[in-house]
Amino acid sequence: MTDTKKSIHGEWSSRFAFILAATGSAVGLGNIWKFPYIAGENGGGAFVIVYLLCVVLIGIPIMMAETLLGRRSRQNPINTMKALAEEAGADKNWHYLGWMGVIAGFLILSYYSVIAGWASAYVFKDFTGSFFDADASEIKGLFDSFIASPVQLIFWHSLFMLATMVVVARGVNSGIEKAVRFLMPSLFVMLVLLVAYAMTTGSYDEGIEFLFMPDFSKLTGDSVLTAMGHAFFTLSLGMGAIMIYGSYLPKDVSISKTVFLIAGTDTVVALLAGIAIFPIVFASGQEPSAGPGLIFQTLPIAFGSMTGGWLFGLLFFVMLVFAALSSSISLIEPAVAWLVENKDMNRKQACIWSGSVTWLLGFGTIFSFNVWSEFKVFDRTIFQLLDYLTANLMLPIGGFCIAVFAGWIMTQQHTEQELNMPSPRNYQAWKILICYVAPAAVFLVFLNVIGVL
Ligand code: PFF
Numbered sequence: 096m097t098d099t100k101k102s103i104h105g106e107w108s109s110r111f112a113f114i115l116a117a118t119g120s121a122v123g124l125g126n127i128w129k130f131p132y133i134a135g136e137n138g139g140g141a142f143v144i145v146y147l148l149c150v151v152l153i154g155i156p157i158m159m160a161e162t163l164l165g166r167r168s169r170q171n172p173i174n175t176m177k178a179l180a181e182e183a184g185a186d187k188n189w190h191y192l193g194w195m196g197v198i199a200g201f202l203i204l205s206y207y208s209v210i211a212g213w214a215s216a217y218v219f220k221d222f223t224g225s226f227f228d229a230d231a232s233e234i235k236g237l238f239d240s241f242i243a244s245p246v247q248l249i250f251w252h253s254l255f256m257l258a259t260m261v262v263v264a265r266g267v268n269s270g271i272e273k274a275v276r277f278l279m280p281s282l283f284v285m286l287v288l289l290v291a292y293a294m295t296t297g298s299y300d301e302g303i304e305f306l307f308m309p310d311f312s313k314l315t316g317d318s319v320l321t322a323m324g325h326a327f328f329t330l331s332l333g334m335g336a337i338m339i340y341g342s343y344l345p346k347d348v349s350i351s352k353t354v355f356l357i358a359g360t361d362t363v364v365a366l367l368a369g370i371a372i373f374p375i376v377f378a379s380g381q382e383p384s385a386g387p388g389l390i391f392q393t394l395p396i397a398f399g400s401m402t403g404g405w406l407f408g409l410l411f412f413v414m415l416v417f418a419a420l421s422s423s424i425s426l427i428e429p430a431v432a433w434l435v436e437n438k439d440m441n442r443k444q445a446c447i448w449s450g451s452v453t454w455l456l457g458f459g460t461i462f463s464f465n466v467w468s469e470f471k472v473f474d475r476t477i478f479q480l481l482d483y484l485t486a487n488l489m490l491p492i493g494g495f496c497i498a499v500f501a502g503w504i505m506t507q508q509h510t511e512q513e514l515n516m517p518s519p520r521n522y523q524a525w526k527i528l529i530c531y532v533a534p535a536a537v538f539l540v541f542l543n544v545i546g547v548l
Contacts, residue, residue, distance in 0.1 A: 100168075100169045101169060102169040102170065102342045102343050103435075103436065104266065104342075104343065104432060104435070105266065105343060106343050106344075106345055107343050107344060107345065109345075110345070110348040110353065112276075113340065113343070113344050113345075113348065113353065114353055114356060114357060115276055115279055116340055116421070116425075117331075117337060117340050117353075117357050118279055118356075118357050118360050118361065119278065119279055119418075119421030119422065119425070120331045120336050120337065120340065120421065120422050120424075120425035121329060121330050121331050121357055121358070121360075121361040121422070122279065122282070122360065122361050122364050122418055122421075122422070123207075123418045123419050123421065123422030123423075124207060124210055124211060124214070124415070124418070124419050124422065125325070125328050125329040125365075125422070126329055126361060126364045126365040126368055126418075127286075127364070127365075127368040127390065127415055127418065128210060128214075128387070128389075128390050128415075129325065129328070129329075130146075130325065130329065130365040130368060130369060131368055131369050131372045131373070131389055131390060132385065132386055132387055132388075132389040132390070133321055133325060134146075134306065134369060134383075135373075135376070135382075135383030135384050135385065135389060136383075136384045136386065137313070137314070137315075137318035137321060137322070138310060138313025138314065138318065139305040139306055139307075139308070139310070139313070139373075139383065140304075140305065140306060140307050140308045140309035140310060141309040141310055141311045141313055141314045142313075142314065142318055142321075142322050143306060143307065143309075143369070144309050145314065145318075145319055145322035145323070146322040146323075146325055146326055147362070149322060149323045149325075149326035149536070150326045150329075150330065150358060150361075150362055152528065152532050152533065152536060153323065153326060153327075153494065153532070153533045153536050153537065154326045154327065154330045154332060154358060155354060155355065155358050155528075156498070156525055156528035156529045156532070156533050157327075157332050157333070157494045157497055157498055157529070157533055158330055158332055158337055158354045158357070158358060159350055159351055159354045159514065159525060159529075160497050160498060160500075160501035160502075160510075160529055161332060161335075161337040161338045161341060161497055162337055162338070162340075162341035162344065162350045162353075162354060163341065163350055163501065163510060163513040163514055164176075164179060164338050164341065164497070164500070164501060165337070165338035165339055165340065165341025165342035165344070166341045166342060166344045166346070166350070166513060167179060167509065167513050168342065169342045170342060170432075170436060171193070171335075171339060171342075171429055171432035171433040171436055171437075172192075172193035172196050172197065172334075172335030172338045172339060172429050172433075173190050173193030173194055173196075173197065173429075173433050173437075174190075174193070174433070174436060174437070175193060175335075175338060175342065176189045176190040176191075176192050176193040176500075177189070177190040177193070179500070179505065180500075180504070182505075182509070183504050183505050183506060183509075185504045189496075189500065189504075192493065192496045192497070192500070193335060193429075193433075195334075195489060195492070195493055196333070196334035196335030196336075196338075196429060196493055197334075197335065197429050197430045197433060198489075199333070199334040199485050199489040199490060199493065200334050200335070200336065200426045200427060200429055200430060201427075201430065201449070201452060201453050201456060202456065202481055202484065202485050202489075203328075203334070203426055203481075203485045203486075204259075204423055204426040204427055204453045205453050205454075205456035205457045205459065205460060205481065206457065206460040206478055206481050206482065207419065207422070207423055207426065208252050208255045208256050208259065208423060208453065208454070208457050209248060209252045209457050209460045209461055209478075210387070210419070211255045211416060211419035211420070211423065212248060212250075212251030212252040212253075212254065212255045213241070213242070213248075213251065213391060214412050214415040214416045214419060215251045215254060215255055215412075215416050216241065216247065216251045217391060217395070217408075217412045217415075218409060218412040218413050218416060220237070220241075220395075221395070221398060221405065221408035221409045221412055222409055224405065225237060225395075226395040226396075226398050226399035226404070226405075226408060227399055227405070228399055228400070229395065229396070229399045230379075230396070231379040231380060231381060231392075231396055234392055234393075234395045234396050234399070235381075235388075235392050237395075238388050238391045238392050239388075242388070242464040242465065243464070243465050244465065245461055245462060245465050245466060248461040248464065248465075249458070249461055252454070252457050252461060253454065255416070255419070255420075255423070256450055256453060256454045256457070257450075258420060259420060259423045259424055259427060259450065260427075260446045260447065260450035261446075262420065262424050263424050263427055263428060263431055263442070263446050263450075264442050264443045264446040265442075266442055278414070278417040278418065278420075278421055279418075279421070281410075281414055282364070282414040282415075282417070282418050283364065285407075285410055285411050285414050286364065286367040286368060286371060287367065288407070289367075289371035289394070289397070289411065290367055290370050290371045292371070292375075292397055292401055293370060293371045293372075293373075293374040293375055293397075294374070296374045296375055296377075296378035296397075297378055298374045298375075298376075298377035298378035299374045301373075301374065301377045302370065302372075302373030302374030302375075302376065302377055303370065303373070303374075305373050305377070305383060306366075306369045306370065306373055316540075316543040316544045316546075317544060319540055319543060319544075320487050320491075320540050320541075320543075320544045321486075321487060323487075323491060323536070323537065323540050324486040324487035324488075324490060324491055325486060327486065327490035327491055327493075327494050328485075328486040328490060329361055329365060330357075330358060330361060331422065331425060332490060332493075332494050332497075333489065333490035333491060333492070333493030333494035333497065334426075334429070334489070334490055334493055335429040335493075336425040336426060336428065336429065337425075338429070338497075339425070339428050339429045339432055340425065340428075342432075349515065349516075350513070350514055350515075351514060351516055351521065351525070368390075371394075372389065372390060372393055372394065375393045375394065375396060375397050376389070376393050379393065379396050381393060387478075394408070394411065395408065398411070427446070427449050427450065427453065430445075430449040431445040431446055431449055432445075434448060434449065459477040459478075459481070460477060460478045460481065462477070463476040463477035463478040463479070464476075464478065491537050491540070491541070492537075494533070494537065495533075495534050495537040495538070498529050498530075498533045498534045498537075499534055501529055502526065502529040502530035502531075502534070503530060507526075510526075
């Protein structure tokens with residue numbers, strides 16, 4: 096690989112643009128919708144600690160590895176794995192890792208878009224005053240009747256998929272980069288305001304205790320797997336999203352500093368979301384284990400009762416939709432880049448193809464909340480199955496293989512050159528994490544789940 100190599104899709108205009116785009120990919124529904132409800136389902140504090148440990152010991156080193164792989168080859172994840180395996184004189188089957196990532200991206204986006212559709216619908220509901228003075232049971236009723244309607248869910252899912260396709264079709268610089276530039280900072284401000292509201296609910300302490308006081312007796316093997324899977328999901332790791340964004344990264348940017356910033360921001364956003372949501376859950380007498388509807392059944396209570404809540408709610412859900420959009424574009428980008436590079440399509444055609452497939456797949460998730468809610472495989476609805484398969488299995492397996500590849504297959508000279516860390520001690524620390532700690536941790540969690548440990 097030469098130093099002057101560039102991606103045919105273009106390059107980020109600056110380090111800041113990459114930070115925004117990668118943070119945009121990382122910060123999304125995972126932080127604001129998923130983290131609170133899975134923390135709630137898995138007992139709170141102890142789960143949060145395992146998740147934080149996974150971010151530091153597994154997530155950050157793998158994020159650095161994914162970025163360096165992408166930047167070194169400057170192609171889509173499938174071609175990247177092929178080219179780098181060739182460069183290292185390794186088996187060419189490594190490119191199947193790229194394929195698994197592309198498939199995981201399709202599967203995740205198929206349900207991600209449905210939930211982002213919920214958020215879009217809630218912009219509209221807030222706008223039309225549906226939450227005004229509504230109590231907890233009315234808000235719950237509103238949510239239940241909404242997800243019971245396939246037509247409404249299809250409408251909002253379609254709208255969101257269309258938006259994703261339009262942004263991605265416009266390309267790296269004018270589409271993705273422009274979109275995330277103003278979205279991320281605004282979302283952050285909104286969350287801080289919501290935390291301030293949560294402090295006034297009277298159940299603030301209870302919420303904080305739930306989120307941060309560990310009770311390890313509540314931790315099962317499966318919840319450890321969920322916490323680890325979530326570390327991958329929330330940082331967009333294990334499927335090539337960060338790899339493809341790395342392929343648009345200018346040569347002189349420090350990967351390690353940038354990755355720390357992105358992972359740090361992502362974690363702070365998730366914790367802020369938890370700090371905002373749980374006090375409202377307890378203050379309104381609800382269960383933290385309410386599942387995927389949690390934020391849709393709690394936050395509108397706050398918006399319905401606080402002064403200025405109408406405007407505030409509107410802004411919040413708009414931001415949530417944008418946060419989801421800046422993630423969804425990264426879920427589909429690896430497939431789009433592959434179609435452009437390997438199948439001679441232009442970006443527009445590639446977006447139409449991959450967007451349509453995902454859109455169709457999304458129907459499985461939509462129906463799992465209503466007409467097919469009784470249809471279960473391994474005791475899980477289609478949505479639950481897709482979530483488990485991707486976040487708990489495919490992303491950690493993908494991440495494990497990326498760690499093995501960067502740590503054991505690539506030469507030290509190449510990884511060192513790409514990471515270009517100022518201190519050799521820092522490089523050694525990364526090397527230990529990527530060669531031993533991260534793969535061993537993923538492996539042990541899997542052994543634990545299948546009952547060997
Ligand atoms: N990180 C995103 C979130 O937390 O919402 C979801 C995601 C995006 C997962 C991109 C995986 C991915 F490749």
